[in-house]
Amino acid sequence: MKLWVGLCLALLWVELQHGACQQVKRRKDIGENRIRPGGKRVKVRPAKPKDGGGKGQSLLTQVLDKGRFLRPGPISTLAPGRNMELRCKGNSIGWSYPSHLDTFNDSRLSIKPSDKYGQLILTSPSAADTGPYSCWVIVCDGSECERDHERTYVSYIYFTDKDNLFVPSAIHFEIVYLRPDRPAVVPCRVTDPRAKVSLHREVPPEEIAANGTQVTYDPTKGFVLQNPSPEYRGVFYCKAVTKGTPQISTKYQLLYVEVPSGPPFVGLEASPESVGGGDNVNVTCSVLGEPEVDVSFTWSYPGQGRRPVQTQTSWRLVNRGMSHTTRISQSVLTLEDMETIDFGNYICKAKNQNGETIVTTSIVSN
Numbered sequence: 001m002k003l004w005v006g007l008c009l010a011l012l013w014v015e016l017q018h019g020a021c022q023q024v025k026r027r028k029d030i031g032e033n034r035i036r037p038g039g040k041r042v043k044v045r046p047a048k049p050k051d052g053g054g055k056g057q058s059l060l061t062q063v064l065d066k067g068r069f070l071r072p073g074p075i076s077t078l079a080p081g082r083n084m085e086l087r088c089k090g091n092s093i094g095w096s097y098p099s100h101l102d103t104f105n106d107s108r109l110s111i112k113p114s115d116k117y118g119q120l121i122l123t124s125p126s127a128a129d130t131g132p133y134s135c136w137v138i139v140c141d142g143s144e145c146e147r148d149h150e151r152t153y154v155s156y157i158y159f160t161d162k163d164n165l166f167v168p169s170a171i172h173f174e175i176v177y178l179r180p181d182r183p184a185v186v187p188c189r190v191t192d193p194r195a196k197v198s199l200h201r202e203v204p205p206e207e208i209a210a211n212g213t214q215v216t217y218d219p220t221k222g223f224v225l226q227n228p229s230p231e232y233r234g235v236f237y238c239k240a241v242t243k244g245t246p247q248i249s250t251k252y253q254l255l256y257v258e259v260p261s262g263p264p265f266v267g268l269e270a271s272p273e274s275v276g277g278g279d280n281v282n283v284t285c286s287v288l289g290e291p292e293v294d295v296s297f298t299w300s301y302p303g304q305g306r307r308p309v310q311t312q313t314s315w316r317l318v319n320r321g322m323s324h325t326t327r328i329s330q331s332v333l334t335l336e337d338m339e340t341i342d343f344g345n346y347i348c349k350a351k352n353q354n355g356e357t358i359v360t361t362s363i364v365s366n
């Protein structure tokens with residue numbers, strides 16, 4: 001009996017050794033041939049963890065004091081004020097973290113690579129740093145590197161602060177756009193997942209009940225309104241309570257956007273329409289669209305490359321009454337001192353994330 005056990009262990013040992021050798025060899029391959037038959041990317045797997053965690057075991061760890069480690073789950077709750085150190089196993093690691101840490105170029109955040117792990121340190125975290133922290137293994141094939149989606153780990157970290165039940169925001173009055181074709185989010189996130197949160201309209205005062213279908217609350221996102229209708233226009237705020245006094249969030253102006261998403265809706269006009277040699281002309285290409293959708297313009301015109309013209313692009317939001325908002329994006333092409341070569345067709349191509357629209361107008365000699 002004992003002999004059998006010994007033999008099995010020996011076989012297992014050989015297997016493990018063999019496995020390890022293969023890994024080393026594969027690692028070398030990565031840099032050697034960029035295009036492999038079949039185009040399959042080699043995945044360098046970490047050695048199987050002994051504790052039987054199996055596939056998907058997180059490589060993200062939190063370093064506690066005195067060299068103790070903790071593996072944060074998908075959600076973790078930490079006390080603010082105490083420095084946080086996260087590590088992620090691997091020699092090439094990418095990170096993501098709440099975006100305000102980049103926007104304000106926060107010196108409290110430091111990210112350092114090392115041979116064996118990537119390290120993220122955030123000093124004196126506060127309620128505002130609540131959010132998703134994520135790391136992933138970067139796999140390189142020659143000079144091309146990409147994120148290994150199978151080895152991406154995320155922990156949503158709450159820095160629970162009883163004086164800041166809502167994650168503080170730099171903006172005190174936020175605008176939320178309601179569109180008929182997609183969910184809208186009132187982003188009142190909390191710093192304590194146990195907080196009871198409700199949504200309120202300011203005038204007339206009314207609580208909007210989260211009922212699990214049309215209106216739901218997710219502490220990592222806020223209130224999610226499915227297929228929002230114009231009835232949700234107005235000023236809203238959230239209220240949160242754990243123990244003690246309830247707290248109020250910043251205010252949110254909910255605006256209904258009626259313009260459907262699609263390629264830009266473009267208008268093109270020349271002013272004046274009819275000109276003679278030596279005149280000045282403005283050709284204006286305008287797009288009416290959703291407030292957050294960027295539009296880019298390209299022009300084609302008769303004197304292209306043969307004479308200087310000026311183009312100026314701008315956009316502004318226009319309030320169309322009753323909390324309806326649209327964005328007007330414009331490109332103005334200015335021709336000074338018209339010459340013979342300038343008469344003909346002026347073509348404006350406007351492009352947004354959904355497509356492009358081409359419109360033409362012609363400038364004729366009077």
Ligand SMILES: *[C@@H]1O[C@H](CO)[C@@H](O)[C@H](O)[C@H]1NC(C)=O
Pocket residue numbers: 105107
């Ligand atoms: C961010 O900070 C670093 C170092 O403190 C500095 O080199 C860099 O220019 C800053 N970037 C911006 C956009 O302020």
Ligand SMILES: *[C@@H]1O[C@H](CO)[C@@H](O)[C@H](O)[C@H]1NC(C)=O
Pocket residue numbers: 211213214215
């Ligand atoms: C949830 O609320 C919405 C709007 O307030 C309502 O239209 C819907 O019928 C409600 N659903 C349930 C299951 O109560």
Ligand SMILES: *[C@@H]1O[C@H](CO)[C@@H](O)[C@H](O)[C@H]1NC(C)=O
Pocket residue numbers: 271272280281282334
């Ligand atoms: C063209 O637009 C500019 C800037 O808006 C304006 O000052 C100018 O008078 C316009 N010219 C014509 C011919 O409309």
